Amino acid sequence: MGIRGLNHFNVTASAEVIERVRDFYVEVLGLSVGDRPGFRRAGFWLYAGTEPVVHLTTCDGDDTRTPDARSTFDHVAFSCEGLREFVGRLERAGVEYEADEVASPRQVQLFLRDPAGVGLELNFEGESFARE
Numbered sequence: 001m002g003i004r005g006l007n008h009f010n011v012t013a014s015a016e017v018i019e020r021v022r023d024f025y026v027e028v029l030g031l032s033v034g035d036r037p038g039f040r041r042a043g044f045w046l047y048a049g050t051e052p053v054v055h056l057t058t059c060d061g062d063d064t065r066t067p068d069a070r071s072t073f074d075h076v077a078f079s080c081e082g083l084r085e086f087v088g089r090l091e092r093a094g095v096e097y098e099a100d101e102v103a104s105p106r107q108v109q110l111f112l113r114d115p116a117g118v119g120l121e122l123n124f125e126g127e128s129f130a131r132e
Contacts, residue, residue, distance in 0.1 A: 009076050010055040013116045018043065018058050020115040025054055028093045029078075029122075048078075075111070075119030083108055083124040101129060 011021055025031045025046050034052060036045040046054040080086060090097050090112065097112040108129060110122040 006053070006076075008053050008055050009118075010057055011114070011116050011118055012057045012059055015042070015058045017116055018056050022046070022056055024093075024095075024114050025056075028089055028095055029120075030089070053078075075121050077121035077123055080122045080124050081127070083127040083129070086110065086122060086124070099129070 011018070013021060022033065022044050026033060031046040031048055031054060033044050034047040036043065036052075036055075039057075041057050041059075043055065043057040045052040046056065087097075087099075087110070090110070095112055097110045100109045100111070101107075102109065106126055106128065108124040108127050110124075112120050112122075114120060
């Protein structure tokens with residue numbers, strides 16, 4: 001018995017916000033919308049290759065959660081490749097981010113937030129801002 005890895009994370013927000021969140025993950029981060037079971041609440045499953053790694057769910061009208069409320073949840077981290085392409089995509093989309101270049105292990109981390117306020121960390125192992 002043991003944890004083998006991250007299966008997915010879910011973002012719940014209003015229908016208007018969830019559309020913006022979907023567009024962000026697809027247009028800015030490069031995930032794709034794919035098959036999703038017919039759940040009671042509307043939403044989307046977003047795929048990295050063949051894996052549905054981000055689940056988006058709309059709030060019900062009687063949902064007592066406040067989608068914009070602060071919580072102890074901080075961020076989700078993705079393993080990525082193509083640092084320069086990602087940076088260009090973020091900048092073209094007007095997405096603010098912070099970068100941290102870690103010498104050991106050699107990697108670059110980009111920190112940003114999606115339209116629902118979820119913190120994201122994009123890790124580029126073996127990549128650098130320096131020209132190679």
